[in-house]
Amino acid sequence: MDIYLPIAEVSVNWAVLVMLGALVGFVSGLFGIGGGFLMAPVLVFLGIPPTVAVASQASHVVASSTSGVIRYSGQGAVDYRMGGIMAVGGAIGAFAGVEVFRWLRLLGQADLVVALSYLLFLGSIGCLMLYESLTEILRQRRGEPQTRKDRRRPMWLYGLPFKLRFPRSGLYISVIPPIGLGILVGVLSAIMGVGGGFILVPAMLYVLRMKAGVVVGTSLFQIIITTAITTVLQAGRNQTVDIVLSMILVVGGVVGAQIGARFAGKFRAEELRAALGLIVLLVGMQMGLDLFVRPSDLFLFAPGISDG
Amino acid sequence: MIPIPPPPPAIIAPAVEPRVAAPERSVDTASDLRIAAALTDARVRVDSGFSGATIVLYGAVFNPGDQPTDVVVVVRGPDAPVRLVKKTRNMGVWLNSRPVLFEGAPGFYMTASTRPLSDIADFGQLRRLGVGVDHLRIDAPEETRTVTRYGVRDVVVSRLGEDYLDWRRAVIRLREAAALYNTDPAGVSFVDRGLFRAEVELPTTAPTGIYNAEVWLFQDGDPVSVSNLTLTVEKVGFERNVYEFAHRQPWLYGLMCVLLAAMTGYLASRLFRRF
Numbered sequence: 001m002d003i004y005l006p007i008a009e010v011s012v013n014w015a016v017l018v019m020l021g022a023l024v025g026f027v028s029g030l031f032g033i034g035g036g037f038l039m040a041p042v043l044v045f046l047g048i049p050p051t052v053a054v055a056s057q058a059s060h061v062v063a064s065s066t067s068g069v070i071r072y073s074g075q076g077a078v079d080y081r082m083g084g085i086m087a088v089g090g091a092i093g094a095f096a097g098v099e100v101f102r103w104l105r106l107l108g109q110a111d112l113v114v115a116l117s118y119l120l121f122l123g124s125i126g127c128l129m130l131y132e133s134l135t136e137i138l139r140q141r142r143g144e145p146q147t148r149k150d151r152r153r154p155m156w157l158y159g160l161p162f163k164l165r166f167p168r169s170g171l172y173i174s175v176i177p178p179i180g181l182g183i184l185v186g187v188l189s190a191i192m193g194v195g196g197g198f199i200l201v202p203a204m205l206y207v208l209r210m211k212a213g214v215v216v217g218t219s220l221f222q223i224i225i226t227t228a229i230t231t232v233l234q235a236g237r238n239q240t241v242d243i244v245l246s247m248i249l250v251v252g253g254v255v256g257a258q259i260g261a262r263f264a265g266k267f268r269a270e271e272l273r274a275a276l277g278l279i280v281l282l283v284g285m286q287m288g289l290d291l292f293v294r295p296s297d298l299f300l301f302a303p304g305i306s307d308g
Numbered sequence: 309m310i311p312i313p314p315p316p317p318a319i320i321a322p323a324v325e326p327r328v329a330a331p332e333r334s335v336d337t338a339s340d341l342r343i344a345a346a347l348t349d350a351r352v353r354v355d356s357g358f359s360g361a362t363i364v365l366y367g368a369v370f371n372p373g374d375q376p377t378d379v380v381v382v383v384r385g386p387d388a389p390v391r392l393v394k395k396t397r398n399m400g401v402w403l404n405s406r407p408v409l410f411e412g413a414p415g416f417y418m419t420a421s422t423r424p425l426s427d428i429a430d431f432g433q434l435r436r437l438g439v440g441v442d443h444l445r446i447d448a449p450e451e452t453r454t455v456t457r458y459g460v461r462d463v464v465v466s467r468l469g470e471d472y473l474d475w476r477r478a479v480i481r482l483r484e485a486a487a488l489y490n491t492d493p494a495g496v497s498f499v500d501r502g503l504f505r506a507e508v509e510l511p512t513t514a515p516t517g518i519y520n521a522e523v524w525l526f527q528d529g530d531p532v533s534v535s536n537l538t539l540t541v542e543k544v545g546f547e548r549n550v551y552e553f554a555h556r557q558p559w560l561y562g563l564m565c566v567l568l569a570a571m572t573g574y575l576a577s578r579l580f581r582r583f
Binding site (some may be wrong): 002003006009012033060062064066068070071106112224232233236241243244247250251257258289292293294297298301304 | 575
């Protein structure tokens, strides 16, 4: 059952990897996120070097997102124009992120930045999602009428130039916020090895105020492009993509993603958001805990010496 | 019948000067204490089924006298630079220090011996020969110097003093935890008088490259004889092709990974639509 991975240079149980891919794929299809933030910690736990784990799982995200986008596209729930514009930002961000990551590894601070980003981004977004969805669920339980949502759009966001129409999202806004969001997600995708769906989805909902129906499909579309670029960059610049590892994860992932997308229709949106918020918060806390717990060994190897 | 003597040869061949090996060995084995060793497999092939390897090293001690002798096997893998950071606590948060670069530490190091190394030879002798994990030469420049690499200033290349020992010990401890460094004080066993064997355990994380094995024979704390062997660990077949492709044409390789992943995603969604 063990297979030797040529780039990671370790031997792992492939059945465990297929299961992991399927599980993360399921979560990804269910919530419309890449699921990278779940997979990277598990891969590292299995003994795969963190740099290889981060780079190789990106192609798993590509596969499960492709499969997801095709599904959502059939329902007309992908705004290609919005996704494409965000992907332009994503590409810029990915280029910058891969270079920043190289520099951080050289400084030996990559761990710290990864842990901090996980704690900061996952923690805050998890809290927000959990709070928002729980109040919504409580309100429904009590049978209170739906509060009028504040549809007033922030002036600073909508007063910007280069306006474009996004019919599918029901928006007429400047291209600057989507590009800016794309850049942020691109940087995170390179540093944290994640697609960035957990940031994109809430940002598209609450900041850009896109139609809820197209948010998941569009974020997946943007994620495909950003992670595809990240994968090529990581392979070209750092040689840390393990094709055997990523294909094993992909096979499990695409099956899981299909099942997940099927299940997604069976739950209420706010229930899904509450569950996702909880998962995001837990992972963020787990990663952040490393900053405060005394490490078992004060010394550790810093990766990134092959070209030192 | 009187045998007819053979006719004298027309040309008498000049006596062949004895070359090096054969007579020398017979002389040596006849009197001196000497060691010889070999590996059952001098090439370790790393393929998709690779899950570590065990190589048997066997050898013989010629002319063991009444004096007891000890055998020490040292196997070291290819050197590679190592970067190490130390976690320090700043305002309740554990942060990494600046990395320290050790310019060459073997990627694999093991010793196997008949007795604990400290019983076989004294500290100075072991240090001089570089035998034993405590006497491992991890190349580090004599004084602290900082250099600029990739635009990062003040990369500490080495730091000597008592601090340095802590760092050095940490390299060894971490490598031991990964089964890359190993000390087995009872790893060499005598099968018969003068005939011994030892096992070299390579974990899956063992680096590829050329390994050197030294087989030392000690008597009264002094090295008497040594035998040097080499061991090659290399990727073969599919593993090798993937590795070389990923390093020779990294951009094409990356592109292929992405296309393969996207294709799989597409195929899966087509397949599932039927159900």
